[in-house]
Amino acid sequence: MTALADLQEIPEPRPTLSVPEAADLLGISQWLLLQQIRLGQIPHKRCGRRILLSRSRLLAWLDEREDAS
Secondary structure, three states, rough: OOOHHHHHHHOOOOEOOOOHHHHHHHHHOOHHHHHHHHHOOOOOEEOOOOEEEEEHHHHHHHHHHHHHH
């Protein structure tokens, strides 16, 4: 198999993350992530009872936090 074929098999990352996925991405616990969501500190959307986080907005939020430090 060629390198180009390998690259074509890599799936695109989903645009939204669940709470466990976002917590893993940020390297924090799910509990801390949920606390920050409840306080309105982290951008998110609710879809019924489910909480979804935009991958791009979450990474932009993280970059903003790094710039503020």
